[in-house]
Amino acid sequence: SFTVMAITVQPEGEEEAVTIFQEQKPNSELSCRPLCLMFVDESDHEMLTATLGPVVAERKAMKESRLILSIAGLLRPFRFFFRGTGYDEKMVREMEGLEASGSTYVCTLCDSTRAEASENMVLHxxxxxxxxxxxxxxxxxxxxxxESAEELRDRVKGVSAKPFMETQPTLDALHCDIGNATEFYKIFQDEIGEVYQKNNPTREERRQWRSTLDKQLRKKLKLKPVMRMNGNYARRLMTKEAVDVVCELVPT
Ligand SMILES: [Zn+2]
Incomplete structure (x- = not known):
């Protein structure tokens, strides 16, 4: 990632440069963003291909050559594997040449269509x-x-541009957040109800734990219960603040 710290202009014939921009918070995630993410948000596929082309070339060169280092008198070879976890979905789609997220093909990991996904949310x-x-x-x-445009599109499953940067198939960052928070939302309820002391809690008991948790989150964090976990809720739930208010309810 990088940050633009300052922009100065020095007109011809002038003695001094004029600063027209200075970053006040260079550590902020608003100004210091991962390079790729910033380009994805602002650019089209062609622009991305042009700007990230050298990065791709460099990665390829590193991948196929070996680095040999002398460690404690022994020559040791190294290979490079590039991995990323929790990429932004929009970025993966751009880099892998997939249609945008409004596409019939809803997933960057499989060929599922919107219709198929609505019938089968589990097997993946x-x-x-x-x-x-x-x-x-x-x-x-x-x-x-x-083939006709429709048949062709169906054959290639929503690929519509040349993939130019390899991404490892992985959950995108948003869905990682949602997955984690969903899990912790359940764990919080179980802890509140001290599930480890009971065998087979009833539906009613579980409902009660959940409502206790929801009430506390609403009161202390202004976090309203949601029907289905979303990114905003997930990120709020996964904060130190939220953990503290949940701990108030957990018997010690
Ligand atoms: Zn999928």
Whole structure:
């Protein structure tokens, strides 16, 4: 990531430069953002390809060569693996040449469509890969079976641009947050009800724990219960502040 610290202008013939911008909070996540994320938010696929092209080339070069270091008199070879976890969904879509998130193809990990996903929210396996996305783009570009636009789109499962940067299939950051918070929301309820002391708590008991938790979160954090976990709720629940108010309810 990088931050623009200051922008100065020095007109021709002038003695002194004029500062027209100075970053007041260089540590803030508002100004110091990961490079890729910033470009994704502001740019189209072509622009991204051009700006990140050198990064891709560098990664490829590092990947295929070996670094040999002498450690304690022994020559030891190293290889590079580039990994990222919790990428931004929009970024993955851009880098892997997928249609935007409004697409019929809702997932960056598998070929699920909106209709399929609404019927099956549970079974999920990672089937998309960078290489396959590349192959699909070739099919999209050349249309070797002379199909209609609709058939072609169905064949390539929502790939519509050339994937230019390999991303490891992984949950995006938003869904990581939602997944974590969903889990902790359950754990908090169990702790409030001291579930470890009971075998088989009743539905009614569980309902009560949940409502106790909801009430406390609403009162202390102004956090209203939600039907389905969302990003904003998840991020609020996963704070020190939230943990403190939950702990007030946990018998010690
Ligand atoms: Zn999926």
């Amino acid at each position: 396996s990672i089937t998309r890969s960078h290489d396959e996305n590349l192959d699909r783009y070739e099919i999209w570009r050349t249309n070797p079976y002379s």
